[in-house]
Amino acid sequence: MSRDHQYALDVVWTPTTQGGTADVRRFGRQHQVSADGVGVLEGSADPTFRGDVDRWNPEQLLVASLAQCHMLTYLWLAALDGIVVTSYVDHATGTMVESGGAGQFHEVTLHPVVEVAPGTDVGAAESLHARVGEYCFIARSVNFPVRHEVQTTIAAQTPPDSREAN
Template identity: 25%
Template sequence: MISKTDEHQYYFEVQLNHKEGRIGTLSAKDVTGTIEVATPPEFAGGVPDKWSPEHLFLSSLCSCLMTTFLAIAEKKRLQVCNFECSSIGQVKLYEGHLEFTTIDLFPKIFVETEADFTLANETLLKTYKHCIIANSIKSLLVHHGEVLVCKKQVA
């Protein structure tokens, strides 16, 4: 649940309930639906075909980039046809524990015309600075942003 206590201070809440084995169910009071999560199959006892904490970590970064970009684009009146983002996170043993050491981000922004490229690139750079999730992690973030022209549908 999101609550705003004062200017620029927010609280978010999720609930995890163990289901069976290494599987749990995530929910939030202010969100419809649930997400099943489990240990990834790369680790002992892992469960295939389920979202893992590692997937959700990378997903939160992509989602935050998208929502931040679209909010800034709206303020700048930048017309965006589409936004896609993929990410690859490298987990390594570091000082005796596993952690994400590097995350490569591949946002693709689709705009109406090449005339929007400069504004879209400026917006993307601002997004990197204002993404809450990106600002909250210690992993090295490597940005591979692209701005492309939307493909027109042929009638």
């Protein structure tokens, strides 16, 4: 069975200088991205392309989308497999190659640092990352590799509460 999912948002750019885009080097790249119920995301171009360093750029958002989708899918698969994840942090990176004024992503590498509950089979926990690509909607939609360099640790055993011992 096939289901369609629709996503709607607004991107609004307002000129910051007189004349709009009359000068390619001077027009403002600041804009806002919004969707019902989630507030406003302040956006701009990458600083390399005359953007504002204090705002999110589309390239960062693409890497963030892949990292979020991987994490959420991984957590879902872990829960299905009975693997208890106690912490998840990703230090994702992406490489875009620019040539002749155009660019495209060459790859994104996710660097998840995952902590699992004591007694967890670390190999089983790490093997789930390879399965994420079968389900992650965003990774399945891009035309470049999404790699993962995973680090998995076991959470510290917490001592039993002394009150429970009585």
